Amino acid sequence: MKVKNEKEISNTKEILYFTFKNKKMIIGMCLFLFFLLLGVFGPYLTQYGPMDYAGPGYHPPSSEYWLGTTFFGQDVFSQLVHGLRSSFGVGLLGGTIATLIGLSVGFFAGYKGGVVDEILMMVTNVMMVIPTIALMIVFAAYLPYRGVTIQAVIIGCTAWPWTARAVRSQTFSLKQRNFVSLARITGVKTIKIISGEIAPNMLSYVFMVYILQFGGSILAAVTLDFIGLGPTMGISLGLMLENAVLWNAIQLGMWWWIIPPGLAITLIVGGLYFMNTGLDEIFNPKLREM
Amino acid sequence: MLEATNLTKEFKVGSFGRGVFKAVNKASFKIDNKDIVSLIGESGSGKTTIGRMILKLTQISGGQIKYNGKDVSDIKNKNLKEYYRKVQGVFQDPFSTFNPIFKADRIFKMVKNEFYPALSNKEWEKKLDDSLKSVGLNPKEVLNKYPHQLSGGQLQRFLIARALLIDVELLIADEIISMLDASTRIDVLNLLAMLKEKGLSVLFITHDLSLGYYISNKAIILYRGVIVEMGPTDKVFFNPVHSYTQSLLDSVPRLDMKWDEIPKRKKTYTDIVSYIPGMSKRELKMTEIEENHFVAIE
Numbered sequence: 001m002k003v004k005n006e007k008e009i010s011n012t013k014e015i016l017y018f019t020f021k022n023k024k025m026i027i028g029m030c031l032f033l034f035f036l037l038l039g040v041f042g043p044y045l046t047q048y049g050p051m052d053y054a055g056p057g058y059h060p061p062s063s064e065y066w067l068g069t070t071f072f073g074q075d076v077f078s079q080l081v082h083g084l085r086s087s088f089g090v091g092l093l094g095g096t097i098a099t100l101i102g103l104s105v106g107f108f109a110g111y112k113g114g115v116v117d118e119i120l121m122m123v124t125n126v127m128m129v130i131p132t133i134a135l136m137i138v139f140a141a142y143l144p145y146r147g148v149t150i151q152a153v154i155i156g157c158t159a160w161p162w163t164a165r166a167v168r169s170q171t172f173s174l175k176q177r178n179f180v181s182l183a184r185i186t187g188v189k190t191i192k193i194i195s196g197e198i199a200p201n202m203l204s205y206v207f208m209v210y211i212l213q214f215g216g217s218i219l220a221a222v223t224l225d226f227i228g229l230g231p232t233m234g235i236s237l238g239l240m241l242e243n244a245v246l247w248n249a250i251q252l253g254m255w256w257w258i259i260p261p262g263l264a265i266t267l268i269v270g271g272l273y274f275m276n277t278g279l280d281e282i283f284n285p286k287l288r289e290m
Numbered sequence: 291m292l293e294a295t296n297l298t299k300e301f302k303v304g305s306f307g308r309g310v311f312k313a314v315n316k317a318s319f320k321i322d323n324k325d326i327v328s329l330i331g332e333s334g335s336g337k338t339t340i341g342r343m344i345l346k347l348t349q350i351s352g353g354q355i356k357y358n359g360k361d362v363s364d365i366k367n368k369n370l371k372e373y374y375r376k377v378q379g380v381f382q383d384p385f386s387t388f389n390p391i392f393k394a395d396r397i398f399k400m401v402k403n404e405f406y407p408a409l410s411n412k413e414w415e416k417k418l419d420d421s422l423k424s425v426g427l428n429p430k431e432v433l434n435k436y437p438h439q440l441s442g443g444q445l446q447r448f449l450i451a452r453a454l455l456i457d458v459e460l461l462i463a464d465e466i467i468s469m470l471d472a473s474t475r476i477d478v479l480n481l482l483a484m485l486k487e488k489g490l491s492v493l494f495i496t497h498d499l500s501l502g503y504y505i506s507n508k509a510i511i512l513y514r515g516v517i518v519e520m521g522p523t524d525k526v527f528f529n530p531v532h533s534y535t536q537s538l539l540d541s542v543p544r545l546d547m548k549w550d551e552i553p554k555r556k557k558t559y560t561d562i563v564s565y566i567p568g569m570s571k572r573e574l575k576m577t578e579i580e581e582n583h584f585v586a587i588e
Contacts, residue, residue, distance in 0.1 A: 178387035181347050182397065182449075185379055187371040187404045200391045283391070 018282045025278030031271030035264060039088050042081025050074065050082040050235040061256050068256035071247045076240075080260050083237040087218050087268070090152040090236075094217030097156025098163060099210045105160070106167025107194055111175055121168070128161040132220055136229045145232040148221075155220045156213075163209050170205065174198045204283035208276045215272040222265055237261040291358060291491055292321040292344065292377075292460055298352035299339050299515075313339045315515040316353065318576070321460065321493060321508075326486055328494040328502035328523070330538070331512030337495045338382075340512075341464045344493065345379045346370060357460075375405065378453040382465040384445035388437035394445065395433045397452050405456055417455065425451045425481060443474035450481065461485075464495045479505050499542050503527050511535045517576070521583035531585045 019025055046066075048054040057073040059065055067076035109120040135154055140146060174180065175198060183193050199206070218237075224230055225238025226245075240261040244250075249257040297317040303309040314336040321327050331337045342348040344355060346362070354363045362373055381387045388394050402414055409417070422429045425447040432444055440448070446466055453461055463482065467475045482492055483505055496502050502509055503523055510520040511534065519532040530536045544552065576584045 178381045178383060179389040181342075181345075181379075181381065182387050183400065184347060185345050185374050186397075186400045187374050188400065197389055201389065203391070 015282060022278045022281055024274050025282065028271045028274030028276070028278060031267050032275065035084055035268050035271075036088060038081055039084030042084065043078070046075060046078040046081065048075040048078045050079045052078075054078070058252070058254065067260055068254070070243070070257055071249070071252075071254070076257055076260060079235050079240050080237075080264065082235050083240050083261060084264060086148045086231070086234060086236040087221065087238075087265070089148055090155065090221040091214040091218045093149065093152035094155040094159065094220070095210055095214035097153065098159040098213040098217065099206075101157070102160035102163025102209065102213075103167055103206065105164040107171055107198070109164070110168040110171025111190070111194055111198070113172075117168070120164075124161045124164050127158065128165075130158060132158045133224065133227075133229070136224055140229055146230070148231050148234065148236065151221055151224065151231060152217065155217045155224075159213060159216060159220065163213065167202070167205075167209070170202055171198055174201055204280045207279050207283075211272045211276045211279075215269040218265065219269060237265050291323050291325075292493075293356045294319050294340075294344070294353065295356070296353035297340065297343060297350065297355065299336070299343060299348065300351040312515050314343070317512070317515075317517050318353075319510055319517065319520060321491055323491060324486060324489060325508055326482065326492045326494055326506040327508040327510060328496055328506035329510045329512060330496055330499060330502045332497060332538075334514075335512045336515040337497075337512055338464055339515075341379065341462045341493065341495050344377065345462055346373070371404070375456055376459045377462070378456055378458040378460075379462040379464065380446070380449045380453060380466045383469055384442050384449065385437065385469075387449060388445060390437055392436075394435055394437045394440055394448060397448065398455065401452055401455050418451075421451045421454045422447075424454060426477065427451065441474075443470050443478065446470060446474075446478060447481070450478070450485075454485070458490065460491045460493065462493045462495070465497070467501065468496070468498070475501075499527075499539065511538065516586060517584075518586045519584065520576075521580075525580065525583040529580070529583070531579055531583075 051074060053073045054075040055065060055069055055073050057069055057071050059069040059073070061068040065075055065077065067080060069075055070079070105120050105124060109117040109124075132155055135158060136151070139150065139154060143150065171194075180193060180197055183197050188196070221230070221236065222238035222241065225236050226242050228242065230236055230239050230242070238261075241258065244254070244258040244261070249255075295318050297314055298312065299314040301311045301313055303311045317336075317340060319327070329337050329340060339348060343350050346365075350363050354361055356362065357373065357377065362369075365373055389396065398418055402409065406414065406417075419429045422432065427444060427447050432440060432448070437445060446469075449466075450461075461482075467478050470478060479501065482494070486492065492505075494502065494506055506523050508521070509523045509526040511518050511526065511532065513534045519526055519530065519535045526535065527539065530539055540552075543549075575587060577587045579585050
């Protein structure tokens with residue numbers, strides 16, 4: 001047993017080594033971690049609540065109001081860090097739900113094939129054509145108030161179909177590879193073949209899916225917020241943008257109101273995409289430099 | 291040892307699976323102890339499908355396979371594992387037989403986990419070393435490497451070593467040397483012949499007649515999913531009866547003759563063997579032309 005453990009450790013070490021050697025991965029991770037930390041600890045750095053009328057309106061950045069104030073005198077920095085929290089929340093919950101549903105449907109349909117595949121793909125195709133916005137409008141009409149959680153759940157439950165389709169076709173092609181046949185004639189069980197042979201080959205893809213779903217959920221939430229279907233209580237990056245545009249921040253030259261949320265969204269999603277491309281190089285030994 | 295009776299594989303084709311394509315059509319053959327049987331046929335003739343059916347990787351549509359007298363057509367779980375202890379396969383493309391994410395020696399670990407969970411590491415390492423040495427590999431050189439760091443020949447030997455670890459009785463070798471270059475090719479062939487001396491039976495699937503002749507003592511000629519001729523290699527190769535076998539043998543370029551020097555073959559049984567499988571609905575029967583030499587005749 002001892003020998004086996006040593007080998008496994010060296011494998012983990014190897015992956016860590018290539019992770020910290022990969023520039024794309026490091027850039028992406030730094031961007032992501034910066035905003036994550038800002039979202040987690042930022043609210044403790046400010047004495048104002050996000051919706052409090054903290055001081056004079058239309059105030060440019062100063063030592064007291066780090067990112068200035070809105071038209072009504074709310075602290076932009078406080079709004080930004082609280083907005084980051086809710087955006088990461090949506091990304092985490094929506095991305096996780098979409099990835100989990102997509103992966104299970106994809107693996108199951110792809111490996112089983114036949115009737116199981118037909119039925120699951122029919123459901124997938126139906127889900128694919130239901131737009132998040134339409135569903136959100138319906139919910140907006142019925143719910144007394146909308147929170148970040150329900151928004152994330154709806155985004156997650158409508159975003160999985162393309163993941164399922166992609167995972168299914170990948171599984172289809174992988175299960176016909178000889179190494180799956182070899183595992184089968186070694187007597188390995190089906191579940192173990194999926195988790196031990198097929199899934200590791202898609203590990204970078206699974207990570208990629210998660211990262212894309214994470215970013216996609218954030219973007220979807222921003223879209224919904226921006227057109228007025230966001231949470232009725234609290235603040236988010238999308239709501240900040242909505243308010244800024246609604247009160248003519250650009251025309252009034254209030255760049256400190258509109259640039260921070262937009263930049264944060266762009267950098268978070270951009271950082272996630274950077275991580276995504278880096279991951280492929282880390283997990284695929286073929287792409288590494290010898 | 292292994293006996294296949296009326297082995298059939300049908301695939302549904304066309305929209306809504308209306309059409310049926312018979313990849314293998316009522317193939318019956320036997321593999322005895324210490325036999326090296328070469329299964330020869332062109333691309334799409336059903337050779338690989340037969341191999342995969344014996345390895346239980348493809349479901350059988352009809353007929354049955356008996357191993358040591360026991361029907362193995364529908365075995366599952368525990369019985370299937372016992373079957374895999376005796377019957378193993380080596381596949382055509384060594385590169386795709388290894389999971390590219392893991393190191394190549396993982397295939398041995400899998401064997402240990404599934405078949406020898408109780409063996410101590412020391413005993414196992416010795417067993418592994420012996421098995422690698424017996425296929426002409428230096429364990430220190432080849433272990434702990436990724437598949438793309440090893441050559442095709444080394445990978446193919448890995449797979450044979452893997453099969454030897456399980457103490458197999460029958461090895462299904464599916465075009466195992468078509469991806470190798472000429473010099474490694476003969477090494478792997480000689481290795482198979484050597485293993486035969488140790489009591490291993492091999493089903494050698496190939497499209498290359500000279501390789502089939504070189505190594506096997508029995509030959510099965512497959513055409514469009516139908517066995518058209520089978521028997522001892524000498525008889526099939528030097529007294530081919532079916533017109534397909536004849537044309538197949540004529541199509542091998544010879545080392546000692548130019549194409550225009552080759553004498554025309556005297557067609558012997560052509561009057562009784564005009565059947566082309568798939569073109570006619572008539573039933574055909576395997577007929578014993580001479581001792582142990584069977585030909586499909588309608």
